[in-house]
Amino acid sequence: MAAPVLVWFRDDHRLADNPALAAAVASGAPILCFFIFDEISEGFRPLGGAARWWLHGSIEALDESLKRLGSKLILLQGAAESVIERIASETGASAIFWNRRYTAEEIAVDSAIKKSLTVRGIKAHSFNGRLLNEPWEITNQSGKPFQVFTPYSRAVGQRPVAAPLPAPQNLESGNWPSSILDEALSLAELHLEPVRPDWAGGFRNHWQRGESAALERLADFLDGGLKGYAENRDIPGVEGTTRLSPHLRFGEIGPRQIWHAIAHRRSHEPGLGRDAEKLLSEVVWREFAYQLLYQYPDLSRASHSRRFAHFPWSEDEKAFEAWQKGLTGYPMVDAGMRQLWRTGWMHNRVRMIVASFLIKHLLIDWRRGEAWFWDTLVDADPANNAFGWQWVAGSGPDSAPFHRIFNPVTQGEKFDPQGNYVKAFVPELANLPSAFIHKPWEAPPLVLRSAGITLGRTYPLPIVPHGPARERALEAFRRLRDEQ
Numbered sequence: 001m002a003a004p005v006l007v008w009f010r011d012d013h014r015l016a017d018n019p020a021l022a023a024a025v026a027s028g029a030p031i032l033c034f035f036i037f038d039e040i041s042e043g044f045r046p047l048g049g050a051a052r053w054w055l056h057g058s059i060e061a062l063d064e065s066l067k068r069l070g071s072k073l074i075l076l077q078g079a080a081e082s083v084i085e086r087i088a089s090e091t092g093a094s095a096i097f098w099n100r101r102y103t104a105e106e107i108a109v110d111s112a113i114k115k116s117l118t119v120r121g122i123k124a125h126s127f128n129g130r131l132l133n134e135p136w137e138i139t140n141q142s143g144k145p146f147q148v149f150t151p152y153s154r155a156v157g158q159r160p161v162a163a164p165l166p167a168p169q170n171l172e173s174g175n176w177p178s179s180i181l182d183e184a185l186s187l188a189e190l191h192l193e194p195v196r197p198d199w200a201g202g203f204r205n206h207w208q209r210g211e212s213a214a215l216e217r218l219a220d221f222l223d224g225g226l227k228g229y230a231e232n233r234d235i236p237g238v239e240g241t242t243r244l245s246p247h248l249r250f251g252e253i254g255p256r257q258i259w260h261a262i263a264h265r266r267s268h269e270p271g272l273g274r275d276a277e278k279l280l281s282e283v284v285w286r287e288f289a290y291q292l293l294y295q296y297p298d299l300s301r302a303s304h305s306r307r308f309a310h311f312p313w314s315e316d317e318k319a320f321e322a323w324q325k326g327l328t329g330y331p332m333v334d335a336g337m338r339q340l341w342r343t344g345w346m347h348n349r350v351r352m353i354v355a356s357f358l359i360k361h362l363l364i365d366w367r368r369g370e371a372w373f374w375d376t377l378v379d380a381d382p383a384n385n386a387f388g389w390q391w392v393a394g395s396g397p398d399s400a401p402f403h404r405i406f407n408p409v410t411q412g413e414k415f416d417p418q419g420n421y422v423k424a425f426v427p428e429l430a431n432l433p434s435a436f437i438h439k440p441w442e443a444p445p446l447v448l449r450s451a452g453i454t455l456g457r458t459y460p461l462p463i464v465p466h467g468p469a470r471e472r473a474l475e476a477f478r479r480l481r482d483e484q
């Protein structure tokens with residue numbers, strides 16, 4: 001029997017448009033599929049709780065899909081390099097196939113594995129399964145990576161996007177040796193889902209994990225959500241965006257599939273032009289974030305702008321806790337933080353508002369916010385999360401200026417005028433008339449009383465006043481510049 005080949009799944013939990021899997025199938029050799037839960041390779045950032053929850057369902061769905069093709073997913077745990085060393089020698093595999101990853105630590109591990117397998121005569125084939133373009137493929141006229149989104153996006157628009165690959169219909173499965181099967185773990189043994197307390201109840205009501213769910217969500221959105229996306233995407237009280245982010249994070253769907261599905265729909269419905277353009281451009285923001293992560297491996301760890309190295313960050317733990325719990329007294333901020341806690345996801349507009357509030361109103365280091373999002377978001381992504389935080393802080397390569405300070409009241413009045421979003425996540429304000437929903441402290445006592453609200457008791461007063469907090473932030477930033 002021919003030597004088997006290995007397919008290593010990592011953040012690409014799908015059968016369709018999976019170039020590593022497709023190439024393994026094309027090799028004609030029997031295939032062995034596996035996943036390594038690796039939290040110990042040097043510098044690897046452990047997944048947060050919400051992402052672990054998602055990963056559980058993602059692996060389960062992938063295993064079911066592989067089983068339908070007569071194969072299965074073997075789960076192993078440990079440092080990838082040594083696990084692969086063992087798998088390679090015990091299976092007698094002739095080659096390994098994987099899709100690329102982009103943090104510096106992952107690249108280092110993958111390069112080391114490739115090198116040691118090559119020395120042993122085992123071919124390591126890697127592919128782009130995660131992005132429209134590799135981070136090193138899009139450069140400016142001097143051959144350097146772009147630092148600014150608009151020209152980057154223009155350059156992306158000039159390149160064709162390869163058509164997505166179909167899912168394999170058949171898969172010749174190899175036989176795992178018993179030595180590897182003996183050390184394989186069941187999904188439950190990875191302990192990815194919370195047990196006591198089981199805080200993921202709200203997540204289950206909101207999400208279906210896995211490739212089929214991702215494809216269904218995309219199809220549903222194209223049918224019912226794409227028209228009007230350009231406007232609706234900014235209204236947190238409606239389901240105006242795709243909510244594909246956790247599926248993309250775990251590779252249950254790839255950007256090429258999304259790209260071509262949108263382009264196809266647009267070609268049949270020319271009236272969708274603006275909405276389709278806007279959604280495609282969001283997908284390109286994700287590409288841009290990956291390009292920056294590749295260029296600046298410290299994106300989640302250090303402010304890109306050196307000016308921020310001496311920023312006088314506050315250590316106010318009580319304020320940080322109020323932000324985490326959604327008890328700041330600003331309804332828009334609190335609704336966002338509670339949506340995050342309850343569902344593992346937050347609307348993009350509100351991510352910007354809560355991030356700005358933490359950094360600028362509370363003067364708390366953006367990295368603490370990034371870490372909280374990392375732990376609580378089902379879509380916590382090494383590139384998008386760090387990029388999003390640095391963008392709001394004004395410390396990133398292409399970011400909003402620091403002096404752009406979101407006013408949580410006017411943002412709420414503009415994007416949630418009836419207070420639907422606030423009322424969905426801050427039930428103690430449900431009976432407040434919309435005129436006061438974003439500033440309950442301005443409501444007359446009678447109005448508060450008939451809404452059942454006692455400020456400071458049933459709902460907090462603002463933990464910082466907007467005007468002075470804004471001035472304090474601007475002053476801190478000005479002083480920083482003076483010290484340059």
Ligand code: FAD
Nearest residue numbers: 241242243244245282283285286348351380381384385388
């Ligand atoms: P849609 O509007 O339907 O967009 C489709 C896809 O485009 C998204 O799934 C996402 O992959 C991409 N996209 C959309 N907006 C952005 C953006 N601003 N930057 C980069 N890619 C984008 N996104 C994550 O996927 N993971 C994160 O950890 C993350 N952290 C963030 C932190 C902050 C502080 C901010 C301001 C933004 C963050 N984002 C993050 C970006 C954005 O908020 C989410 O991608 C988006 O809300 C996901 O919802 P959706 O899939 O419905 O988006």
